[in-house]
Amino acid sequence: MIETTSYYHEKLYKALSNRKHIEKPQLVSVTTKLDSVDSLGFFQAGKVYQGERVYWTSADTTFTLVGVGSAYTFEADRNRFFSTRQMWNDLLGDAVVLNPYEIPGTGPVALGGFSFDPLKEGDGTWEDFPNSKVFIPMYLLTEWGEDTYLTLNLMIHPNDNEEELYNIVTKEYQNLISGRYKEEERVEVTGQEEILPAEFKQIVSKATDHIKTDQIGKVVLAREMVVSFSDDRKAASVVRKLKEEQTQSYIFAFESGDSCFVGATPERLVKVENNELLSTCLAGTVPRGKTPSEDEALGEALLNDEKNLQEHDFVVQMIKEAVTGCCENVHVPDAPVLYPLRNLQHLYTPVSGTLKDGVSLLDVVERLHPTPALGGYPREDSLQFIREYEPFHRGWYASPVGWFDSYQNGEFAVAIRSALLKKDEAVLFSGCGVVEDSDPEEEYQETAVKFLPMIHALGGKE
The missing domain is CATH 3.60.120.10 (Anthranilate synthase)
Incomplete structure (x- = not known):
C-alpha cells in the first residue's frame, strides 16, 4: 500500500518524538512506499548536498538506489572491513527503525567503497576518496521492480529539537521526490x-x-x-x-x-x-x-x-x-x-x-x-x-x-x-x-x- 503524505509525516513525527532518550547520537530511520519517482531527477535535485550523493543501478534486476546527504559516514584506514562492520553494528544497536516492508535496500542502508590497495602511496588524484568510505544517506530512494520506496535516515543528537528537524526534512524530501531530470548545459x-x-x-x-x-x-x-x-x-x-x-x-x-x-x-x-x-x-x-x-x-x-x-x-x-x-x-x-x-x-x-x-x-x-x-x-x-x-x-x-x-x-x-x-x-x-x-x-x-x-x-x- 502506498502511504499518503500526511500519514508518512505522522509516522516520521512519532519516530522522532518516541526515540530513545540516550546521551549519545542515535539513528532514526523511517521508510514509506511512494508512487514512481524520477531517480535521476532525485539525484539532480540533491545538488545542495554536492559531495554526498550516490547513484547505483544493478546489472541484472530493476533495482536502483539513490542517496542524497549523509546521516552518518564510516571511514577507516586500518582493518577497513572489520572496522566498518563494527561501526555499522554499533550504530544499529541503538537505532529506531520503522520499516514495515523490509525490502532489500530499504531502511538503514550503507553505500560506498574501498580503495584497491591501502598500502600504495597516494599521488593526489584520489584526495577526496579515503581508503574506505561508506555512508548512510539522509534521503534514500529505492526502486525495486515496479515499486518505489523512500527512507529518511536521521542522526538525532540528545539536544536536537524534533519539531525543527521534522520541518526541515519534510520540506527537503518533497523537493527531492518532485525533481525531474533536466538536460544539463552541453560541455565540450x-x-x-x-x-x-x-x-x-x-x-x-x-x-x-x-x-x-x-x-x-x-x-x-x-x-x-x-x-x-x-x-x-x-x-x-x-x-x-x-x-x-x-x-x-x-x-x-x-x-x-x-x-x-x-x-x-x-x-x-x-x-x-x-x-x-x-x-x-x-x-x-x-x-x-x-x-x-x-x-x-x-x-x-x-x-x-x-x-x-x-x-x-x-x-x-x-x-x-x-x-x-x-x-x-x-x-x-x-x-x-x-x-x-x-x-x-x-x-x-x-x-x-x-x-x-x-x-x-x-x-x-x-x-x-x-x-x-x-x-x-x-x-x-x-x-x-x-x-x-x-x-x-x-x-x-x-x-x-x-x-x-x-x-x-x-x-x-x-x-x-x-x-x-x-x-x-x-x-x-x-x-x-x-x-x-x-x-x-x-x-x-x-x-x-x-x-x-x-x-x-x-x-x-x-
Whole structure:
C-alpha cells in the first residue's frame, strides 16, 4: 500500500518524538512506499548536498538506489572491513527503525567503497576518496521492480529539537521526490590524452619476465587516460548516458568532496540476498563483431583461446576457494560461457552458495578482494608488483563498490570501466590480465577497447 503524505509525516513525527532518550547520537530511520519517482531527477535535485550523493543501478534486476546527504559516514584506514562492520553494528544497536516492508535496500542502508590497495602511496588524484568510505544517506530512494520506496535516515543528537528537524526534512524530501531530470548545459571535450602508453607496454613485458621465472603467476596491469572539458562535467548527464548505452552493467556514481567516481561495470564481486550468495568470475575479453557472423566467430575463438581460458581459470579457482571458506552448498559450473556487452564480450562463470552463520557480506568482500581478475595471482606477489611498477595510484578503480542493509542483504561490484570526474577533467582507467604468453601490443589494444564505454559517455573520441 502506498502511504499518503500526511500519514508518512505522522509516522516520521512519532519516530522522532518516541526515540530513545540516550546521551549519545542515535539513528532514526523511517521508510514509506511512494508512487514512481524520477531517480535521476532525485539525484539532480540533491545538488545542495554536492559531495554526498550516490547513484547505483544493478546489472541484472530493476533495482536502483539513490542517496542524497549523509546521516552518518564510516571511514577507516586500518582493518577497513572489520572496522566498518563494527561501526555499522554499533550504530544499529541503538537505532529506531520503522520499516514495515523490509525490502532489500530499504531502511538503514550503507553505500560506498574501498580503495584497491591501502598500502600504495597516494599521488593526489584520489584526495577526496579515503581508503574506505561508506555512508548512510539522509534521503534514500529505492526502486525495486515496479515499486518505489523512500527512507529518511536521521542522526538525532540528545539536544536536537524534533519539531525543527521534522520541518526541515519534510520540506527537503518533497523537493527531492518532485525533481525531474533536466538536460544539463552541453560541455565540450577540449583534450584527450593517453598517459604513458609506451611505459605501459614496457611494464607488461617486465611482468611476463617475472611470470616466466615463476615470481608471479598472473598480474593485472592498468593505465590512465585524461579527458579535459570546456567546463565542469556533471555526473548526472554521464550517468544518464551510461544507463542508455550499458544496459547490462552496474551503473554507479559516488561523490566525495569535489570529485565523483562514475562507471559502468559488468563485474559483480558478490551479492547476498536472503542468505544466498552469488559471485561472478568475469575474465577473458574480445571485442564485439561488426556483423553477427563475425561476432559469433570472435566469441567462439574466445571460448577456445588458451591464454584467456588460463586467465579465467585463475579467477574461478580463487573465488571458489574464498566462497567455500564462508559458504555451504557451493556450486561452480564446469566451463565458462560468453557474457556479451555493447563493446566487449567476456568469459563468465557464476559461483553460488549459502552463507554460513555469523558471516557478513563485508567478510566475503574482504576474502574476495582483489580477485585475480583485478590483481593477479598469487595475491600478495601480484599486489607487490603493481605497487612497485604501476606508475599511478588506482584509488577506487578496480575496487569493491556497493551497498549493504540492516537485513544482511547487499551487493558489491568491481569498479572497472570507470572514470574519476574532477571538475573540468576526467581520469579514465583501463586494465588487462597479463600471463606468460601475453603480448604487450595486444594488451595495450585490449585496454584501448575497454576505455570505449567511458570515452563515449563523456563525449570523447573513440
